[in-house]
Amino acid sequence: MWDVIMTKIEQIGNSLRDLIRDRSIIARCELLNRTYQFVRQANLSAEEKAELQKLVGEQIAAGIFCNILSGAPIFFDLPKLDTYTTINGRIFHFLHTQKYSKQDFDCAYRKFLAATGELKDLQRCNLIDLLTQFMTGAGYAVVSSSPGRLRFSAQGREVDCMVFTSIKSIEPAKCIPEAGADCVVVVPSSESLEPFVSFFRESGPAAEESGVQYWIANMEKGTIDPFIGYTTDMDIYEQFANPRLAEMVRTTWTARR
Secondary structure: OHHHHHHHHHHHHHHHHHHHHHHOOEEHHHHHHHHHHHHHHHOOOHHHHHHHHHHHOOOHHHHHHHHHOOOOOOOOOOOOOOEEEEEOOEEEEEOOOOOOOHHHHHHHHHHHHHOHHHHHHHHHHHHHHHHHHHHHHOOOEEEEEEOOEEEEEEOOEEEEEEEOOOHHHOOHHHOOOOOOOEEEEEEEOOOOOHHHHHHHHHHHHHHHHHOOEEEEEEOOOOEEEEEEOOOOOHHHHOOOOOOOHHHHHHHHHHHOO
């Protein structure tokens, strides 16, 4: 049995090893989303998940991602991404012992740009997985879904969730609550706070008045937290890593207007 477990766990390690060796210089967001992808594709059993959780924590994909950047990855012979740089606002990781030229970094950025369409679709899929896990933990189940939108139900209460891959792509006026359900917009955190500060200052009051809740999914930690608006469902409230985040944002960023 252990050989079977190790084969599926090693499948994740082999996929990551091939990716890092191929990219050499890799965008942080691509490494993160590919890690989620490889964990999902491995289709781990409950026993296999338990074995990995002993090594990297409850949130497997997020834990593996952090482990890769820790300098002591759990997978044998995985290149150690021990340094980073910023290219056009994006963080890229690489091995410090390699001597890279400007052309190498330019090439890495071009590869990233060529993959942005695929990565956006992959990120949406990963966000939906994380959101579904979060809502399942709060006692909800999916009752309907369409591209970028899921409806969850639990004990006579329903939550309509819209998933976006960037805070910049949200048009609050189009995020309209449906009758009989709480309305939630889910968006991933970013490498900079600036887009969230701008969104809050431009659309925060209107978003609060509309009754729509905005949640931030931190995929690096595998957590979801409130950004704008408040839930009255204590089962959801207890799933947040930092349930007071929306209150802190409102207090701090409103004061800085």
